[in-house]
Amino acid sequence: GAVVSQHPSRVICKSGTSVKIECRSLDFQATTMFWYRQFPKQSLMLMATSNEGSKATYEQGVEKDKFLINHASLTLSTLTVTSAHPEDSSFYICSAPPGLAWGDTQYFGPGTRLTVL
């Protein structure tokens, strides 16, 4: 199947700093990528849809200025958590749909665990 990578897998930072998480599609081009947030033992919550070459579309209740998304190329989307605080600690997952030729579904990155001290 299609491969999606994320980096870093784990990050610990101090309150007030910014953290960047990368999501890459390794063997296909992705004009669209999705960013999710997941709390322990809960479902995935869609934060935003990342569109290559245009602005991201954020879900209701997600702070655009807090979670900056940049989809700079057909294989890379980044999520920057700005001025992180302990309540931003969570598991962040990206996904990408390779398209019809790959079965018209989404493939997920391995996730990034963010801990804000």
Add this chain to the structure above:
Amino acid sequence: AQTVTQSQPEMSVQEAETVTLSCTYDTSESNYYLFWYKQPPSRQMILVIRQEAYKQQNATENRFSVNFQKAAKSFSLKISDSQLGDTAMYFCAFMKRGGSNYKLTFGKGTLLTVNP
């Protein structure tokens, strides 16, 4: 808007036995996909099985099969010959077919534990 409901927060099964996870959904769309994803303790989301709504035949992938009842808007997952490696959170998901949407709507998940 679509909704996906998984009414079983937790389930357990003995190794080698069969277990069925329930999922119901609500939509006004006629053309869509349904999925079951597995999330083991590593937290990597893994596609288990996919069903296209226009296909009447139930999808099957080795030990995993679905019972898709379109009129009842029901999409259950049957795991046969359960293995310890099947221990995971299982999410049912809906996706509208067509266009460039690809947005998934997830259920809350069922935590499945396979006991030795």
